[in-house]
Amino acid sequence: MTRPLRDVPxxxxxxxxxLAEALEGTGPAVGPGIGPVADEVALVVRTSGSTGEPRGVLLSATALRASGAATADRLSGAGQWLLALPLQHVAGLQVLVRSVLAGTRPVVVPDGPFRAPAFVETTALLGSGPRYTSLVPTQLVRLLEDPDGTAALRTFDAVLVGGAATGAGVLDRARAAGVAVVTTYGMSETCGGCVYDGVPLAGVDVRIDDAGRVLLAGPVLAEGYADGVEEPFVHVDGRRWMRTSDLGTWTDGRLTVLGRADDVLVSGGTKVSPQAVEAALEPLGEAVVVGLPDDEWGQVVVAVVVPRPGAAPTLADARAAVTAHLGAAHAPRHLVVTDSLPLRGPGKIDRQAATELARRSIERNHT
Known part of the structure; x- marks a missing residue:
């Protein structure tokens, strides 16, 4: 049996x-116009397309309810949410789903560029019960740089941060300021975040395969894709798992994500993790690390950095910071300073655009 699909308002x-009707089964599923879907599907979410063409992910009411219940159980129970993320992506949609399941009405930050004053104003409209919001790292950084924004953050029982890796320095700043920040890891295929602060939500299991890839299983998994392709869902030991594109380690019940497998650079025979280098560069500002073809090194490591206010980092600064943490073989050989990093999806770095930005900047400086 199939049910109709209502386009996203x-x-x-x-x-x-x-969404309330879709979750109850009294109305059609919600999602982009791809035609009818199976009865159990309540929501279709487009992936961000950061690794290829966007795909329609089929999420059942059962999976969404499991995700919502596990989130409330991990936090301070059901509460009221502030929506500060776009509704095209799973993180924003999950704010609404959790609100439906909690029986509360979310407060919505007005459309437009994200700015601290709008966040502060809408935070003041929340009630007195448990209060939650979900942000991407860039939003968190902007709020921490604004005294009123930081004060508003402190009023939340939990501030979920995901969509991209959050630097340890940013998390330390947030926690030192009294912000109850919670890092999340997940994707559209897992109803959004399913691992909080490295620990899986109730019912979610994690394992690492022989190639170092992170595998996820549990009631939050999607039914599949609108195009019918089963990959990257796999069956291991009689159970269905999602084989992610991320490398990770699983130690003492805690997941550490090391970065995307296809992002790893090989420079002079050394495997370089862009995420590790970006973490080392955090004191200099917001950074993305990319590789460019090089006759001598195979790939040369390039750091694209948005400096902290008032800072003017040099290549020597960048190399020293990385060498101290990872060794000289991981240090960037070029530094590109820019006003902002190219993004796609909910706060995710557009590495392809960043690579092109680095290439053009280096070419200009060498002509």
């Missing part, structure tokens, strides 16, 4: 009502 209040 542009307004949060209309989408909230549509």
């Amino acid at each position: 542009a307004r949060a209040d209309l989408l909230l009502a549509a």
Whole structure:
């Protein structure tokens, strides 16, 4: 049996009502116009397309309910949410789903570029019960740089941060300021975040395969894709898992994500993790690390950095910071300073665009 698919309304209040009906099974599933879907599907989410063409991920009401219940169980129970993320992606949609399941009405940050004053104003509209919000790292950094934004963050029982890796320095700043920040790891295929602060939510299991890839299983897994392709879902020991594109370690019940497998650079025979180098560069500012072809090194490591206010980092600074943490073989051989990093999806770095930015900048400086 199939059910019709209702296109995603542009307004949060209309989408909230549509999701409530879809979760109850009294209305059609919600998602982009791809045609009818199976009865169990309540929501179709487009992937961000950061690793290829966007795909429609089929999420069942059962999976969404399991995710919502596990989130409330891990936090301070059901509460009211502040929506500060776009509704095209799973993190924003999950704010609405959790609100439906909690029986609360979310407060929505107005559309437009994310700015601290709007966040502060809408935070003031929340009630007195448990209060939650979900952010990407860039939003968290902007709020921490604003005294009123930081004060607003402190009023939340939990501030979920995901969509991209969050630097340890940013997390330390947030926690030192009294912000109850919680890192999340997941993707559209797992109903969003399913590992909080390295620990899986109830019912979620993690394992690492022989290639170092992170595998996830549990009731939060998607039914599959609208195009019918089963990959990257695999069956291991009689159980269905999602084989992610991320490398990780699993130690004492805690997951550490090392970065995407296809992001690893090989420079002079050394495997370089861009995420590790980016973490080492954090004192200099917001950074993305990419590789460019090089006759001598195979790939040359390039750091693209948005400096902290008032800072003017040099290549020597960048190399020293990375060498101290990872060794000289991992240090960048070029530094590109820019005003902002190219993004795609909910706060995710567009590495392809960053690579092109680095290439053009280096070519200009060498002509």
